Amino acid sequence: MAKGRKLWAGRFRQETDAMVEAFTSSLAFDRRLFRHDIRGSIAHAKMLGRCGIIDAKARRAIIKGLEGILNDMEEGRFVFRPEDEDIHMAVEKALIERIGSDGARLHTGRSRNDQVALDLRLYLREEIDEIIGLLRALRGTLVEVAGREAGTVMPGYTHLQRAQPVLFSHYLLAYHAMFERDEGRLADARKRVDVMPLGSGALAGSGLPLDRRYTARLLGFSAVADNSMDAVSDRDFVAEFIFASALVMAHLSRFCEDLILYSTAEFDFIEISDAFTTGSSMMPQKKNPDVAELIRGKTGRVYGNLAAILTVLKGLPMTYNRDLQEDKEALFDTVDTLKASLAVFGAMMSHVRVKGEKMAAAAAGGFSAATDIAEYLVSKGVPFREAHGIVGRIVAYCIDEGKSFPDLRLEDFRRFHDGFDEEVLSLLTPEASVARKRTQGSTAPSEVARRIEDLGRRDK
Numbered sequence: 001m002a003k004g005r006k007l008w009a010g011r012f013r014q015e016t017d018a019m020v021e022a023f024t025s026s027l028a029f030d031r032r033l034f035r036h037d038i039r040g041s042i043a044h045a046k047m048l049g050r051c052g053i054i055d056a057k058a059r060r061a062i063i064k065g066l067e068g069i070l071n072d073m074e075e076g077r078f079v080f081r082p083e084d085e086d087i088h089m090a091v092e093k094a095l096i097e098r099i100g101s102d103g104a105r106l107h108t109g110r111s112r113n114d115q116v117a118l119d120l121r122l123y124l125r126e127e128i129d130e131i132i133g134l135l136r137a138l139r140g141t142l143v144e145v146a147g148r149e150a151g152t153v154m155p156g157y158t159h160l161q162r163a164q165p166v167l168f169s170h171y172l173l174a175y176h177a178m179f180e181r182d183e184g185r186l187a188d189a190r191k192r193v194d195v196m197p198l199g200s201g202a203l204a205g206s207g208l209p210l211d212r213r214y215t216a217r218l219l220g221f222s223a224v225a226d227n228s229m230d231a232v233s234d235r236d237f238v239a240e241f242i243f244a245s246a247l248v249m250a251h252l253s254r255f256c257e258d259l260i261l262y263s264t265a266e267f268d269f270i271e272i273s274d275a276f277t278t279g280s281s282m283m284p285q286k287k288n289p290d291v292a293e294l295i296r297g298k299t300g301r302v303y304g305n306l307a308a309i310l311t312v313l314k315g316l317p318m319t320y321n322r323d324l325q326e327d328k329e330a331l332f333d334t335v336d337t338l339k340a341s342l343a344v345f346g347a348m349m350s351h352v353r354v355k356g357e358k359m360a361a362a363a364a365g366g367f368s369a370a371t372d373i374a375e376y377l378v379s380k381g382v383p384f385r386e387a388h389g390i391v392g393r394i395v396a397y398c399i400d401e402g403k404s405f406p407d408l409r410l411e412d413f414r415r416f417h418d419g420f421d422e423e424v425l426s427l428l429t430p431e432a433s434v435a436r437k438r439t440q441g442s443t444a445p446s447e448v449a450r451r452i453e454d455l456g457r458r459d460k
């Protein structure tokens, strides 16, 4: 076989145009699948041998040849040639060059269409497991910081306006809940990744007696794809994974936005460690939250990847079309971005310095106790809507007088409603406010402590 001659060139009378070669090649990015490609090929060769489609000598030679190629690729000795088109061709061509005609038997009963689907599934299954591990570690960090900061109160916000005091640990566990759902989504997506497509051939299956269950067993798949046409055209699992990743990034991005705000001089609730910030080339005093900003920014690129894969899939006729090659960069970029973001965010979070006194002071200022006072009136029999109006008028009075709740005496309260008694004065601190919350899932210290303990025990 002439060097540079394509393995599929039988019917071709002209060489591929150099521009087309460059345009169609995926080698630059799909070479990262080499381990999965070779692992799949070794399983395929074993299956062909077991089914008597190739003999034991060919099977052994193929496996040995593939192991040699794997080794060379691992060591960076393998020379990739641009004309090899993709990782599948590069491996198969090298195999034939190294072991001769036995190598030419490997691609029996297989197409690159089911092969690339297999490689992607093997790759993604592994990556999902790693990402779930990173999410778990991040959740562990959040529980740890929440436990460390058990008594810290902060203003809770809606519309970025001070709303009601909450525990800082309760705030952290809100993100914990998001990441827990993310983990569930990824674990669920993994079930649909864990399906073995080989044996589907180009689209119709194979005329050879392949044992698909055996291949699936060798590669640790839980199921074999039920429909050969679906198996080669399906990239739902890629779209689903990118969506789940986009949502993780959304959660990270919101968290980052909080950290960026909370570390400003205006909020001054936290300090991000020097090791996770950068300076300004011009302004000597600056310490910028670039890591948090970059995670927020990179969320945009993962959303872009989601839009890309959905758009590639839209309008594809059955079954495989070369458009599907465009799945890979979106997928790889999503995996890389998500893993890096989770790792750096977790490390940054575990080093955040929490300024508890500043948070508590902010929570004590303003009118954060307003709802508590209204609920107190409800406990005295006042209808809530009325209580809301009364406290609203007290707030307006305070604003006019330049006062806040702690400046008021009992007589001041009683001028607005005669149901007020001494007890109202004990409601005005943020600590009292959080302690009064009694619903399941609320910010009451007892409730949050129970949650921290449950999570610590469960995830041990």
Ligand code: ARG
Pocket: 026, 030, 086, 112, 113, 116, 320, 322, 324, 325, 326
């Ligand atoms: N590089 C191709 C891809 O990523 C592999 C499958 C090519 N199949 C084909 N019939 N041209 O999708």
